[in-house]
Amino acid sequence: MIAALLMVISFSELWQRATRETSSYAANARGVKQYAQKKFADAEQSFGTAAKTQPSAAHAFNLGTTQIAAGRREEGATTLGKAMADPSLKAGALYNRGNAALAAKSFDYAIRDYTEALKLRPHDLNIKRNLEIAQIQKQQQQQSDSGQSQNQQGSNSNRQKPAPKSMGEGQQTTPSEGGESQLDSLLRSVQQQEQEELARMKRQRAGRQKVGW
DSSP, rough: OOOHHHHHHHHHHHHHHHHHHHHHHHHHHHHHHHHHHHOOOHHHHHHHHHHHHSSHHHHHHHHHHHHTTTOOOOHHHEEEEEEESSSSHHHHHHHHHHHHHHHTTOHHHHHHHHHHHHHHHHHHHHHHHHHHHHHHHHHHHHHHHHHHHHHHHHHHHHHHOOOOOTSSSOOOOOOOOHHHHHHHHHHHHHHHOOOHHHHHHHHHHHHHHHHTO
C-alpha cells in the first residue's frame, strides 16, 4: 500500500514536470515567433510565462532581451543579470545589456558591458563596433557639455558687464559750443529785426502826422 502510494506520488510529480516542461517549451517557442514578428509586448508575456513556469538562465535571457526591445531597459537589464549565471550566455547578456545602456545614453555602463563581453568574445565584430560607438558618443557628449558650460559662463559674464548704450538711450549729451553760439546768434538776429521793425513803424507814424498839414 505504501509502495503503491509512493508510485502514485512519483508518477504525479513526473506528470507535473513533463507538463511544466511542455508548457514552458510552448511558451518559449511562441515568444520566439512573436519576437521575430516584432510583437515585443506579446513576446514578453510569452517569455514571462516560460520563465515563471520553468525558471532558467535561457528563459531569463529571452525575457530580458525582449524587455529591452519593448523599451523597458532597466527591467530588461536586471533580468539579463540573471542570465549571466550561465557562462555560455554571459557574453550575449552583457552585449544586450550594453545595447540597452547605449540606447539610454548611459555610455559608461555600455562601455563597461561591451568591454566585459569582448573579453569573452575577443573576435566578435559586433561587440567591437558597439564599443567604439559608445566611446565616440561619450566623447561627443563630453565635448558638448564642455561647450555648453563655456557658453553659460560667457553669458553670465555678459550679464555682469552692461552693454554700451547707443546715443540717446539713457545718456545725456551736452550741446557743443558751436551749436550754442549759433542759437544765440539766431536769437540776437531775431531781436534785432524786431527792433528795426518797431523803429520803422514809429518813423512812418511820425511822417503821417506831418504830411497833410
